[in-house]
Amino acid sequence: MAGTDSSKKLELFPAPVVVLCEPQLGENIGTAARAMANFGLWDLRLVNPRDGWPSEKAKAAAAKADHVICRVQVFERLEEAIADLSLVLATTARKRDMFKPVMGPDEAASRMFTQISGGEKAGLLFGRERWGLNNEEITLADAIVTLPVEPAFASLNIAQAVLLLAYEWRRAAKKGEALPFEAEVGAPASKQEVSGMFAHLETALDEAGFFTVAEKRPSMVNNIRTMLGRADFNAQEVRTFRGIISSLERRHERQNPEGRKSAEEPGGNEGE
Amino acid sequence: MAGTDSSKKLELFPAPVVVLCEPQLGENIGTAARAMANFGLWDLRLVNPRDGWPSEKAKAAAAKADHVICRVQVFERLEEAIADLSLVLATTARKRDMFKPVMGPDEAASRMFTQISGGEKAGLLFGRERWGLNNEEITLADAIVTLPVEPAFASLNIAQAVLLLAYEWRRAAKKGEALPFEAEVGAPASKQEVSGMFAHLETALDEAGFFTVAEKRPSMVNNIRTMLGRADFNAQEVRTFRGIISSLERRHERQNPEGRKSAEEPGGNEGE
Numbered sequence: 001m002a003g004t005d006s007s008k009k010l011e012l013f014p015a016p017v018v019v020l021c022e023p024q025l026g027e028n029i030g031t032a033a034r035a036m037a038n039f040g041l042w043d044l045r046l047v048n049p050r051d052g053w054p055s056e057k058a059k060a061a062a063a064k065a066d067h068v069i070c071r072v073q074v075f076e077r078l079e080e081a082i083a084d085l086s087l088v089l090a091t092t093a094r095k096r097d098m099f100k101p102v103m104g105p106d107e108a109a110s111r112m113f114t115q116i117s118g119g120e121k122a123g124l125l126f127g128r129e130r131w132g133l134n135n136e137e138i139t140l141a142d143a144i145v146t147l148p149v150e151p152a153f154a155s156l157n158i159a160q161a162v163l164l165l166a167y168e169w170r171r172a173a174k175k176g177e178a179l180p181f182e183a184e185v186g187a188p189a190s191k192q193e194v195s196g197m198f199a200h201l202e203t204a205l206d207e208a209g210f211f212t213v214a215e216k217r218p219s220m221v222n223n224i225r226t227m228l229g230r231a232d233f234n235a236q237e238v239r240t241f242r243g244i245i246s247s248l249e250r251r252h253e254r255q256n257p258e259g260r261k262s263a264e265e266p267g268g269n270e271g272e
Numbered sequence: 273m274a275g276t277d278s279s280k281k282l283e284l285f286p287a288p289v290v291v292l293c294e295p296q297l298g299e300n301i302g303t304a305a306r307a308m309a310n311f312g313l314w315d316l317r318l319v320n321p322r323d324g325w326p327s328e329k330a331k332a333a334a335a336k337a338d339h340v341i342c343r344v345q346v347f348e349r350l351e352e353a354i355a356d357l358s359l360v361l362a363t364t365a366r367k368r369d370m371f372k373p374v375m376g377p378d379e380a381a382s383r384m385f386t387q388i389s390g391g392e393k394a395g396l397l398f399g400r401e402r403w404g405l406n407n408e409e410i411t412l413a414d415a416i417v418t419l420p421v422e423p424a425f426a427s428l429n430i431a432q433a434v435l436l437l438a439y440e441w442r443r444a445a446k447k448g449e450a451l452p453f454e455a456e457v458g459a460p461a462s463k464q465e466v467s468g469m470f471a472h473l474e475t476a477l478d479e480a481g482f483f484t485v486a487e488k489r490p491s492m493v494n495n496i497r498t499m500l501g502r503a504d505f506n507a508q509e510v511r512t513f514r515g516i517i518s519s520l521e522r523r524h525e526r527q528n529p530e531g532r533k534s535a536e537e538p539g540g541n542e543g544e
Contacts, residue, residue, distance in 0.1 A: 010422070035432065037425040038421050038425055038427075038428055040422045099509070102451060148443065148446060149311060150282075151452055153337065160307065163436065167436055170421075170422075171378075201516075204520055205520070207523055209523075210519035220512075230503045231502045231503035244473075244482065244496070245520065247480045248480050248521060249523055251481075
């Protein structure tokens with residue numbers, strides 16, 4: 001469907017960020033950029049693109065989506081790529097054993113619209129061509145988005161998945177009337193604040209010897225991140241939770257005077 | 273998004289016909305076939321494909337959508353290609369000076385669904401890569417479908433246009449049906465388990481001296497219950513969280529070897 005109206009000036013409005021994790025082919029980055037441009041998205045971030053950046057192949061495949069290509073940012077780690085976002089949705093076609101909410105593209109678009117209308121940033125994660133996102137990456141997201149494809153023929157390339165989500169975004173964004181009042185939610189926490197909170201908790205748990213079986217640590221960490229991540233803490237709540245961790249860590253310092261009698265009392269954990 | 277479930281047998285259900293008018297490149301026929309297959313469409317018709325039919329390039333680009341490729345029918349004239357249909361919608365990104373109804377993809381999908389549910393056949397026309405459908409072709413259609421693209425960047429390739437319409441078709445046809453997979457939630461926690469967890473946490477916090485201002489304790493407790501309650505922990509997660517509390521409470525016992533000198537406190541419980 002040819003039909004760009006060259007009399008229309010391109011304006012960039014707030015829209016979801018697209019993050020491609022370890023894309024392998026420049027062409028796919030380019031076609032994803034083009035799909036974004038079709039529906040008004042423009043902030044494309046790459047985590048470790050296999051063939052480096054900039055990419056002539058990406059530029060050629062983007063078919064004039066130069067305003068997307070010239071703004072591409074490259075990151076080494078996904079955490080950095082999403083640090084300024086407060087809502088992150090991971091696209092996947094496969095069921096994961098993770099306690100994360102799962103939604104379709106329309107619900108995803110309307111969640112992102114609510115967030116972005118409130119002045120926050122939201123983003124969509126897309127995985128590698130071959131095997132998608134890994135579980136550690138999905139753990140960093142607030143929810144999973146999946147597309148209602150034919151189960152016996154589910155393989156979508158990246159640009160197609162980007163296209164469908166971008167299309168739903170535009171539908172949601174152009175639908176546009178706000179409700180008479182909004183839920184009170186507080187200033188959302190950035191992903192950086194949330195990552196800091198998890199790092200704090202995990203360090204505390206390491207020091208406390210919580211992970212008794214070393215090889216189970218990664219999956220337990222994922223589970224803990226998932227279960228707490230679902231609470232969608234706002235910035236104040238992140239601080240509160242970090243206060244809880246610190247406080248529990250320091251408990252013995254306060255308790256010692258009366259609580260614990262040292263040498264004579266080897267195992268009296270009555271407090272529990 | 274990799275994820276075809278090879279245990280699912282492909283079944284063909286009544287679905288819209290896709291008609292490509294004078295497609296130029298075999299690749300585009302193939303990618304259109306694949307996009308159809310993603311959302312359960314299978315009847316593809318070509319009017320005068322420039323490079324003839326069959327096409328090895330189309331087959332390669334179809335990425336295993338063989339059930340679509342092997343059913344392709346080729347026609348010399350559009351009238352013949354649509355002879356058995358009772359609803360025909362023409363896709364175009366450009367306004368035409370024609371008194372035809374114009375609809376978006378969602379309305380198009382629901383019109384086709386009504387028709388097909390009634391035992392009729394409906395189809396979508398797509399034009400050439402370069403300039404789309406001509407006015408004579410559009411005249412043969414009942415209505416025009418256009419996609420809500422960014423006007424300053426409206427150029428969609430054929431496969432993308434097919435993908436979006438096929439996606440909307442599946443949404444209309446499968447309304448109310450579940451997504452390919454659902455969220456994993458685990459056995460829900462009873463309110464008693466949740467209350468026990470909160471009591472455990474609050475006791476631990478009291479002992480740790482978390483509530484420094486006594487009169488603020490009730491409102492802080494409410495806030496903590498609210499923020500954690502939102503996570504909607506399942507039964508396993510309640511146990512995990514209680515494990516976290518207990519572990520942090522006992523942290524000093526493990527830390528002792530480095531943290532606090534031993535003559536007074538013999539109990540290094542590494543064995544736990």
